[in-house]
């Protein structure tokens with residue numbers, strides 16, 4: 001198994017903002033201390049090119065983001081989404097990691113790849129930065145994969161506590177991409193929360209929802225749809241802010257819930273996707289919980 005990351009993903013930093021460089025440091029430190037990194041091929045991510053960003057994001061949007069980066073200090077590109085010097089590079093590395101990971105699974109070099117990167121991507125719409133996200137990393141991976149003639153259907157499973165409005169915005173009219181999102185209902189981003197169709201499978205949860213209830217719903221509402229979709233590639237927007245200790249939301253998952261869902265997704269990928277999985281970090285704002293959950297997720301994806 002391979003892991004993509006880059007220390008320059010820490011360049012994107014805004015004092016006091018929950019989406020902070022410490023998140024990535026905590027994850028990498030835990031993967032190192034646990035010994036998991038020793039079993040992985042750890043590679044440095046490379047920046048995505050403008051041409052590749054253009055698969056999803058219009059040129060004017062990419063130019064606007066490029067030009068928005070301040071020389072010093074911090075600017076807001078959305079009420080929650082800031083840029084600092086280095087943000088552009090961090091965001092391009094995060095998206096680039098997802099493309100490299102997809103290339104690796106398509107070439108057969110790797111079965112499963114995890115991207116330990118930031119900023120996250122799933123709130124970024126076609127032409128709007130939102131919710132700490134500048135470019136939609138997982139959507140770029142999906143679009144790239146679909147250019148391969150062997151990849152006719154893709155599934156994106158997003159268990160971040162926030163709905164993946166950006167991913168839905170991008171693929172809502174593309175039945176070849178199934179998007180499964182579980183999220184705290186009536187909550188940020190308050191976009192696309194009620195939008196469903198044959199291939200957009202929303203799983204809204206009331207505050208206080210625990211993992212056992214979520215697991216039943218995943219079994220009843222996601223897995224049969226995913227089995228029917230038969231994805232040639234499984235992509236995971238791995239956010240860990242539904243953990244009970246996370247400060248941004250009120251869902252009560254624990255580490256074992258993430259291990260469980262990862263096992264379910266591994267089985268799905270084995271049946272339909274030739275084991276091909278690309279997983280990338282989205283949210284997760286309690287450092288201890290984030291590090292523990294990523295460790296559980298990655299140890300399962302690794303197959304140990």
Ligand SMILES: [Zn+2]
Nearest residue numbers: 160162241283
């Ligand atoms: Zn989130």
